[in-house]
Amino acid sequence: MLKIHNLFAGYGKVEVLHGISIEVPQGKVVTLIGSNGAGKTTTMRAVSGMIAPGAGEITLNGQRIDGLESYDIAKRGLAHSPEGRRVFATMTVTDNLTLGAFPRLTGSRPRGDVAADLERALELFPRLKERRTQLAGTLSGGEQQMLAMARAVMLNPDVVLLDEPSMGLAPILVAEVFRIIGRLKSEGVTMLLVEQFAAAALGVADYGYVLENGRISLHGPAEKLRNDPAVKAAYLGGGH
Ligand SMILES: Nc1ncnc2c1ncn2[C@@H]1O[C@H](COP(=O)(O)OP(=O)(O)OP(=O)(O)O)[C@@H](O)[C@H]1O
Ligand SMILES: [Mg+2]
Secondary structure: OEEEEEEEEEEOOEEEEEEEEEEEOOOOEEEEEOOOOOOHHHHHHHHHOOOOOOEEEEEEOOEEOOOOOHHHHHHOOEEEEOOOOOOOOOOEHHHHHHHHOHHHHOOOOOOOOHHHHHHHHHHHOHHHHHOOOOEHHHOOHHHHHHHHHHHHHOOOOOEEEEEOOOOOOOHHHHHHHHHHHHHHHHOOOEEEEEOOOHHHHHHHOOEEEEEEOOEEEEEEEHHHHHOOHHHHHHHOOOOO
C-alpha cells in the first residue's frame, strides 16, 4: 500500500504540489485526474524519487520512502513507468525487460522466477514478443511506451505508477493497454494510474482523485466520480 500525506514538491523555487494526500490500497487501482500542468507527473516523480519532495510523508507498506534515491525506492517495491517512453535505446527489448528486474537479480528484492516473468510479460504484450530481439530505440513510439510499462511490471512490484501509458498510441493499442491494465488488476497488482482518457481510467479504477493546480479538489469511488456532473464537464468530455 502506498500513502502520500501532505506532499509538497516542485522544481527549484517553483512549488507545484501544495500539500496533497493520496492513498493507494493494496490490490486497488487508483487514478489521478487533472488538466495539463496540474502536477500529475510531478506527483509520480516525487513518489519514485526522481525529484526530492519538499515536505510531506510518503510510505510504502508502512515504511517511509520520501527522500530516498530512486533505486532504493524501486528495491522496496515501487515501479514507475514514466511519461514519455524512457527506454534504453541501445539495448534489446528483452534486455530492457530484464533490467526492470535488476533489483531481483542482485538480491535486493525476492528473486522469484525472472525468466518465467519475462515470458509472461511478453505474452501480455504480443507486440513486444514479436520484437524481442529488436533494439528498443528502433521501436515505434507506441511500442516504446508499452516497453516502459512492461519493464515496470518486471520488478514484480508492490505498487506500479503508470504515467500516461496510452500516450501516442493508436486507438486500437489504447484499448489494448486498458485491457492489460485490467488484466494486471485482476492479478492483484496495485496501481496509481494517470491517463489522458479519464473516462477509461475511471472505468478500470476503484478510486479516483482530481488534482487542480497542485491541490486535490475532489476524491471518491471511481463510479461516483464518473457520474459527477463537474467531473464530467471538466474531464470526461471531448470524446474521452
Ligand atoms: N523539469 C521541470 N522544471 C520546471 N518546471 C516543471 C518541470 N516539469 C514540470 N514543470 C512544471 O510543473 C507543472 C506541473 O507539471 P506536470 O508535468 O506535473 O503536469 P501534468 O499534470 O503531468 O501535466 P500533463 O497532463 O500535461 O502531463 C507545470 O507547470 C510544468 O510546467
Ligand atoms: Mg504529465
